[in-house]
Amino acid sequence: MEIIVVEKSPPLKGNVRINGAKNSALPIIAASLLGTEDIILEDVPDLRDVGIICEVLRSLGAEVEFIDKRTIKINSKNLNNHITRYDLMNKMRASLLVMGPLIARLGKSKTSLPGGCAIGTRPIDLHLKGFKALGVDINTEHGSIDASVDKLIGGKIYLDFPSVGATENIMMIASMAEGETILDNAAMEPEIIDLQNFLNKLGAKIKGAGTSTIKIKGVKRLGGCRHQIIPDRIEAGTFLVAAAITGGDVVVENVIASHIKPVIAKLREAGVEVIENDDNIRVIGNGEIKPIDVKTLPYPGFPTDMQSQFMAMLTLCKGTSVVVETVFENRFMHVDELKRMGANIKIDGKSAIIQGVDGLTGAPVKATDLRAGAALVLAGLVAEGKTEIEDIYHIERGYDGIEEKFSKLGAIIYRKTV
Ligand SMILES: CC(=O)N[C@H]1[C@@H](OP(=O)(O)OP(=O)(O)OC[C@H]2O[C@@H](n3ccc(=O)[nH]c3=O)[C@H](O)[C@@H]2O)O[C@H](CO)[C@@H](O)[C@@H]1O
Ligand SMILES: C=C(OP(=O)(O)O)C(=O)O
Numbered sequence: 001m002e003i004i005v006v007e008k009s010p011p012l013k014g015n016v017r018i019n020g021a022k023n024s025a026l027p028i029i030a031a032s033l034l035g036t037e038d039i040i041l042e043d044v045p046d047l048r049d050v051g052i053i054c055e056v057l058r059s060l061g062a063e064v065e066f067i068d069k070r071t072i073k074i075n076s077k078n079l080n081n082h083i084t085r086y087d088l089m090n091k092m093r094a095s096l097l098v099m100g101p102l103i104a105r106l107g108k109s110k111t112s113l114p115g116g117c118a119i120g121t122r123p124i125d126l127h128l129k130g131f132k133a134l135g136v137d138i139n140t141e142h143g144s145i146d147a148s149v150d151k152l153i154g155g156k157i158y159l160d161f162p163s164v165g166a167t168e169n170i171m172m173i174a175s176m177a178e179g180e181t182i183l184d185n186a187a188m189e190p191e192i193i194d195l196q197n198f199l200n201k202l203g204a205k206i207k208g209a210g211t212s213t214i215k216i217k218g219v220k221r222l223g224g225c226r227h228q229i230i231p232d233r234i235e236a237g238t239f240l241v242a243a244a245i246t247g248g249d250v251v252v253e254n255v256i257a258s259h260i261k262p263v264i265a266k267l268r269e270a271g272v273e274v275i276e277n278d279d280n281i282r283v284i285g286n287g288e289i290k291p292i293d294v295k296t297l298p299y300p301g302f303p304t305d306m307q308s309q310f311m312a313m314l315t316l317c318k319g320t321s322v323v324v325e326t327v328f329e330n331r332f333m334h335v336d337e338l339k340r341m342g343a344n345i346k347i348d349g350k351s352a353i354i355q356g357v358d359g360l361t362g363a364p365v366k367a368t369d370l371r372a373g374a375a376l377v378l379a380g381l382v383a384e385g386k387t388e389i390e391d392i393y394h395i396e397r398g399y400d401g402i403e404e405k406f407s408k409l410g411a412i413i414y415r416k417t418v
Contacts (some may be wrong), residue, residue: 101173124166293321
């Protein structure tokens with residue numbers, strides 16, 4: 001088994017370049033099933049999840065070729081299989097995003113119910129509500145979802161919650177439905193805008209992404225294009241926190257500051273100096289973290305995917321901080337791991353109350369999910385001694401070259417086989 005070891009490190013210093021966003025790349029790769037000509041995707045992060053979704057596409061009849069490590073060529077002209085493989089689907093929630101494109105292209109799909117995951121039950125009712133509004137028949141039996149439709153007809157859909165995945169699935173399926181689809185209370189994340197831009201390059205007629213109403217005029221056929229994935233705002237945020245927690249001085253490059261406004265605002269509230277430049281953000285930590293309150297919300301609120309990293313930082317604040325998680329019902333699993341490292345945290349329902357401590361101590365810990373893993377890396381940078389992190393496949397799902405990047409900034413981090 002491989003683990004990641006993090007040792008107490010000096011304040012991080014230097015520059016780090018952020019890769020393309022996982023949460024943009026995954027839906028855009030799924031959306032590539034809609035096109036019938038060559039699609040070239042650039043700045044695709046080199047991640048476990050990307051490998052899995054590419055395998056899902058191949059299993060459906062698409063050609064997927066890596067031109068280099070982070071550039072993919074996809075051609076879905078010969079898409080011929082509407083049945084997804086359970087062994088791939090159950091590895092990753094985002095694989096559900098092939099459902100919309102499959103129904104749009106082939107009039108049917110057979111996929112497995114994705115089931116819950118560590119951070120919550122993550123139902124898919126909103127995805128299915130959207131499909132049904134466009135005329136799709138859905139049957140869920142024996143853990144499988146059978147969907148079929150003779151003709152997709154645009155419709156009006158109101159999402160009870162601005163689900164990112166449901167918004168994406170509905171944009172994809174509606175792009176090939178007859179007539180117009182109006183999606184209200186849509187998610188507004190930057191990754192939704194990236195998907196709109198990509199689909200429009202293929203020939204779709206979508207507007208409104210980035211607001212709560214998205215209008216999609218269906219077209220008969222989608223083609224090909226070249227598209228560059230936007231930078232990963234969560235990877236960027238993780239490095240900003242790394243600079244802050246170590247009292248370092250780090251320039252984070254290839255980041256769009258407007259995508260992480262709440263992260264920047266909360267770092268400043270915590271007493272960290274953040275300098276926004278055109279294409280980079282510099283963080284200068286002074287070694288002292290002020291207590292702050294954080295509440296996760298759908299975009300443009302504070303991202304749930306940055307909650308655990310902030311919690312790691314706040315374990316060392318001078319006072320008491322409160323973190324409220326409103327997006328996922330079970331996203332506090334890192335708390336027990338941080339407590340093993342000496343943190344003082346109490347959970348009360350959706351809130352975590354963090355009483356700052358003078359220092360953390362390294363310990364054997366488990367990455368219980370992707371961002372929990374990132375939080376443990378951050379805590380490990382400032383904890384006395386060694387932090388040995390197990391179950392690092394979670395971290396590999398979402399961080400491209402994490403050890404190399406941290407090492408380049410002066411961190412003591414390495415992989416070990418045990
Ligand atoms: C690949 C990807 O982009 N993943 C991101 C995406 O996940 P994902 O698209 O799965 O997240 P959603 O926005 O759909 O989920 C948010 C909340 O809505 C609930 N829900 C969702 C769908 C549904 O049909 N019914 C329902 O009740 C979920 O259980 C959750 O409590 O957005 C999340 C919220 O910003 C991020 O944490 C994930 O990193
Ligand atoms: C929860 C996350 O991702 P996913 O939706 O792919 O599980 C994440 O990126 O933190």
